[in-house]
Amino acid sequence: MIYINDTTLRDGEQAAGVAFGIEEKVAIAKFLDAIGVHELEVGIPAMGRDEARAIRAIADLGLNAHLLGWNRAVLSDIQASIHCGLKRIHISIPVSEIQIQVKFQGRWRAMLEQLRDALAFARDHGLTVSVGGEDSSRADESFLIDAAQYAQEWGAFRFRFCDTVGILDPFTTHERVKALVEALDIPVEMHTHNDLGLATANALAGVRAGATSVNTTVNGLGERAGNAALEEVVMALKHLYNLKTGIQTQSFLELSRFVAKTVHCDVPPWKAIVGDNTFAHESGIHAHGVLQNSRTYEPFDPREVGRQRRLVVGKHSGRRLIEQVLATQGIHLDGDRTQSILNDVRDRAVSLKRSLTVDELLSIAADRACMMA
Ligand SMILES: CC(=O)SCCNC(=O)CCNC(=O)[C@H](O)C(C)(C)COP(=O)(O)OP(=O)(O)OC[C@H]1O[C@@H](n2cnc3c(N)ncnc32)[C@H](O)[C@@H]1OP(=O)(O)O
Numbered sequence: 001m002i003y004i005n006d007t008t009l010r011d012g013e014q015a016a017g018v019a020f021g022i023e024e025k026v027a028i029a030k031f032l033d034a035i036g037v038h039e040l041e042v043g044i045p046a047m048g049r050d051e052a053r054a055i056r057a058i059a060d061l062g063l064n065a066h067l068l069g070w071n072r073a074v075l076s077d078i079q080a081s082i083h084c085g086l087k088r089i090h091i092s093i094p095v096s097e098i099q100i101q102v103k104f105q106g107r108w109r110a111m112l113e114q115l116r117d118a119l120a121f122a123r124d125h126g127l128t129v130s131v132g133g134e135d136s137s138r139a140d141e142s143f144l145i146d147a148a149q150y151a152q153e154w155g156a157f158r159f160r161f162c163d164t165v166g167i168l169d170p171f172t173t174h175e176r177v178k179a180l181v182e183a184l185d186i187p188v189e190m191h192t193h194n195d196l197g198l199a200t201a202n203a204l205a206g207v208r209a210g211a212t213s214v215n216t217t218v219n220g221l222g223e224r225a226g227n228a229a230l231e232e233v234v235m236a237l238k239h240l241y242n243l244k245t246g247i248q249t250q251s252f253l254e255l256s257r258f259v260a261k262t263v264h265c266d267v268p269p270w271k272a273i274v275g276d277n278t279f280a281h282e283s284g285i286h287a288h289g290v291l292q293n294s295r296t297y298e299p300f301d302p303r304e305v306g307r308q309r310r311l312v313v314g315k316h317s318g319r320r321l322i323e324q325v326l327a328t329q330g331i332h333l334d335g336d337r338t339q340s341i342l343n344d345v346r347d348r349a350v351s352l353k354r355s356l357t358v359d360e361l362l363s364i365a366a367d368r369a370c371m372m373a
Pocket residue numbers: 011014044046047071072073074092093094102103104134164223
């Protein structure tokens with residue numbers, strides 16, 4: 001079983017221009033919990049004010065999901081998490097030279113001591129603590145392993161491997177995560193960014209290398225190009241590796257639309273799993289195949305993610321599709337008429353720069369019927 005720790009409410013909200021209100025954060029947390037997501041990274045208590053109020057409101061809900069607050073290795077951050085009623089926290093430290101330089105002026109020993117003290121403080125307050133290596137992908141490999149082993153020795157229950165700027169490919173991810181997994185007794189979590197479009201692939205590579213937890217966001221929302229998308233990771237784990245998460249995937253479309261509406265940003269039609277075109281077939285050869293056997297051009301049944309198949313009439317359609325759509329409207333054609341309707345469909349689709357509605361197709365069919373009568 002692979003564990004999903006969704007960070008829509010933390011890294012997702014760090015996307016430029018995204019700012020959830022308290023009620024929105026609560027509603028998203030409830031939705032994720034209701035579909036069986038195991039853990040929610042709910043925000044950054046150290047931000048205080050409304051962010052802290054939202055986190056407390058989520059903590060008060062008594063959800064099934066574990067709740068995690070994000071912290072720097074700073075005691076006041078952890079104190080803020082405690083004030084929000086969290087029992088589980090994440091402490092992040094930078095592990096690459098470039099990040100340690102800007103945040104700790106290169107003083108890595110002092111940074112590790114700060115992590116040790118922060119972990120001790122959190123553990124003394126009864127908290128369960130996960131530790132993250134920010135910029136793990138650019139860290140010196142032995143330093144990364146040393147830092148993770150220290151975190152384990154000081155009581156962390158999990159270590160997060162972060163491809164903070166999304167610069168790994170799946171092969172390198174596999175190598176680096178395998179070495180980390182082999183060096184630790186605690187579980188490893190993947191946190192991957194999509195700067196090169198590889199966030200989901202790298203999260204999966206980490207799982208193949210032995211990571212057992214993935215940090216995801218709905219629609220892949222997150223810093224810059226975003227994070228590994230919840231819906232992509234869960235469906236890929238299921239269909240590529242036969243790994244179960246227990247999450248109700250039939251709600252993915254509704255969840256995606258809910259989050260997209262909340263952030264005032266539509267999901268692109270070609271977005272994997274939840275985009276409008278994901279199960280839409282316009283091209284003649286594809287529709288011809290799908291009409292006989294949907295598996296010809298669909299990786300899995302659209303109902304698994306709350307979707308329906310759509311047959312769309314447009315520039316690339318062929319006769320079989322036109323005949324099928326018109327047959328559903330009670331119109332049965334011979335070959336010559338279908339071809340002339342198809343020619344008109346193509347001209348119209350190019351002039352409108354879109355596919356046609358069923359009514360537009362019916363109107364073309366009616367015009368052609370008059371001309372041929
Ligand atoms: C890779 C990631 O996504 S990390 C998460 C990033 N998320 C965010 O930054 C969103 C929320 N952040 C905030 O609200 C604010 O940045 C706060 C509350 C955390 C801190 O605010 P400020 O006190 O105003 O500091 P500011 O944001 O300007 O600078 C960050 C400070 O944190 C320090 N810092 C950064 N990472 C860490 C860390 N892991 N551990 C300890 N200190 C850290 C920096 O060195 C800097 O310290 P300085 O103020 O002494 O120079």
